[in-house]
Amino acid sequence: xxxxxxxxxxxxxxxxAGPSRAERVRKVLREARVTLARCRADELAEPRPxxxxxxxxxxxxxxxxxxxxLRELGEALDKHLAEMALQMDELRIMLNRSRDDxxxxxxxxxxSLHTN
Numbered sequence: 662x663x664x665x666x667x668x669x670x671x672x673x674x675x676x677x678a679g680p681s682r683a684e685r686v687r688k689v690l691r692e693a694r695v696t697l698a699r700c701r702a703d704e705l706a707e708p709r710p711x712x713x714x715x716x717x718x719x720x721x722x723x724x725x726x727x728x729x730x731l732r733e734l735g736e737a738l739d740k741h742l743a744e745m746a747l748q749m750d751e752l753r754i755m756l757n758r759s760r761d762d763x764x765x766x767x768x769x770x771x772x773s774l775h776t777n
Contacts, residue, residue: 682733689730692723746774 699712715723753771 682730682737686730686734689723689727693727696720696723742774749774 749771756771
């Protein structure tokens with residue numbers, strides 16, 4: 662998948678988790694890209710004088726914020742998946758009842774969302 666498509670898919674997931682979280686994740690990603698670009702520039706040449714080098718504490722704070730943002734996103738996605746699993750279970754029950762009401766012997770079974 663192309664990077665812009667990845668970003669679009671990631672943004673869509675973030676928006677599903679909530680606008681404030683989505684904005685926070687966008688900010689974290691933006692900062693991560695800047696840090697990555699700076700690291701790559703450091704590997705290839707001397708750091709440019711117009712880019713201030715962050716302190717260890719600033720880098721640590723940015724990493725911790727990124728971890729927090731990713732954890733929150735993971736929790737939101739986990740909650741969303743749990744809701745989807747519940748909806749699938751409800752749908753399975755409704756389909757089974759519908760089949761029973763029609764006098765069919767075999768219930769319709771949907772595959773489980775949970776992997777073993």
